[in-house]
Amino acid sequence: MTVLIQRTAHCQCGHPIFFRNHLCLHCGRALGFDPDQATIMSLEAGDEDSHVATWRGAGASVAGRVYRRCANFSLAPQCNWLVLQSEGVHQELCRCCRLNRTVPDQSIAANALLWNKVEIAKRRLVSSLIALGLPVASRVSEDTQQGLAFDLLVGAEPAAITTGHEQGIITINVTEADDVTRETIRNAMNEPYRTLLGHVRHESGHYYWGRLLDGSRWHDPFRMLFGDERQDYTTALQHYYCHGPALDWENTCVSAYASAHPWEDWAETWAHYLHMVDTLDTATGFGIADNHLSLLQDPFDESVLCCNDQEQVRPDQKFLSFVNRWSGLTSVLNEFSLGMGLPDFYPFVLSSGAVTKLHFVHRFIEAFSDSTTPPAAAT
Numbered sequence: 001m002t003v004l005i006q007r008t009a010h011c012q013c014g015h016p017i018f019f020r021n022h023l024c025l026h027c028g029r030a031l032g033f034d035p036d037q038a039t040i041m042s043l044e045a046g047d048e049d050s051h052v053a054t055w056r057g058a059g060a061s062v063a064g065r066v067y068r069r070c071a072n073f074s075l076a077p078q079c080n081w082l083v084l085q086s087e088g089v090h091q092e093l094c095r096c097c098r099l100n101r102t103v104p105d106q107s108i109a110a111n112a113l114l115w116n117k118v119e120i121a122k123r124r125l126v127s128s129l130i131a132l133g134l135p136v137a138s139r140v141s142e143d144t145q146q147g148l149a150f151d152l153l154v155g156a157e158p159a160a161i162t163t164g165h166e167q168g169i170i171t172i173n174v175t176e177a178d179d180v181t182r183e184t185i186r187n188a189m190n191e192p193y194r195t196l197l198g199h200v201r202h203e204s205g206h207y208y209w210g211r212l213l214d215g216s217r218w219h220d221p222f223r224m225l226f227g228d229e230r231q232d233y234t235t236a237l238q239h240y241y242c243h244g245p246a247l248d249w250e251n252t253c254v255s256a257y258a259s260a261h262p263w264e265d266w267a268e269t270w271a272h273y274l275h276m277v278d279t280l281d282t283a284t285g286f287g288i289a290d291n292h293l294s295l296l297q298d299p300f301d302e303s304v305l306c307c308n309d310q311e312q313v314r315p316d317q318k319f320l321s322f323v324n325r326w327s328g329l330t331s332v333l334n335e336f337s338l339g340m341g342l343p344d345f346y347p348f349v350l351s352s353g354a355v356t357k358l359h360f361v362h363r364f365i366e367a368f369s370d371s372t373t374p375p376a377a378a379t
């Protein structure tokens, strides 16, 4: 089985290395992540006569590629992503960091750790988006019309900053990188799960809805499955916060909040799909034979698959295998968490109705993925 992103590999010294590492703890070699090749790797020093330190990766798949480190490597994000030297010296930031339009004020010492945590979540998200073949261009420097940008905001009054998406700009209330702050909000909102990674995945769903789905051949099928998004958004949200979720949300949505409005349903389903892709891919990369895990429920069958454009439902065994592997894996991981006195790893139960929407997201992403990417590193 192949993996989408090689989050674990071996250094040239043979020691295991991981997605987040920048240094091999065994031999001291520099490590870096190439987002286009979707792999973490050990590096060798490049040309010595260059003004900026350059690096070369080991392995046939990256032969001939000369890199520099992202300029945010030495700043609070401690970014371990690589920038291709061929992009030119003006391109100092990696594909993830160049998405930032606003970053926290670095003259305030306390912001460093908060920014660092947000970037860890962002790198996890962006690595998946690139590997899935979705368009990832900076609205700041690469595609000012349709690109994506982040405003990472810290304010004197954190409650005044709302995490959200509008016109290609994802705003993140960086204060939520503080665990106490975020847990306090999670309890107040009665949510089973609230993380920075969940936030950025959710908001990216709003971005791609506008970027790729709105007005496309997927729009009418979207309305049939998720509902008509033209219903007033502000009124719908007010209703949700005053009266709670729709009574049948557990049968139709991945989360209670998803029932607030079709746009939120889409963004929540999108976020869960990315949770599943990343975690299952990681399980595969680490050699966890999740297809042998016992299911606590009957496996999902063809009746949960969605159809589109009056097409006949075609048996999408790849998706059914994907969602049933997820059920098995999360059953076990929830027991692991309980065994350590921690909350559920995945505190959700997927209904057939929610899985149908996940299948829609799956088909949508597959349709827009560039067939030439990802490189699908072999395990």
Ligand SMILES: [Zn+2]
Residues within 6 Å of the ligand: 011, 012, 013, 014, 015, 024, 025, 026, 027, 028, 029, 042
């Ligand atoms: Zn090493």
Ligand SMILES: [Zn+2]
Residues within 6 Å of the ligand: 070, 071, 072, 073, 079, 080, 081, 093, 094, 095, 096, 097, 098
């Ligand atoms: Zn970076």
Ligand SMILES: [Zn+2]
Residues within 6 Å of the ligand: 202, 203, 206, 263, 264, 267
């Ligand atoms: Zn939302």
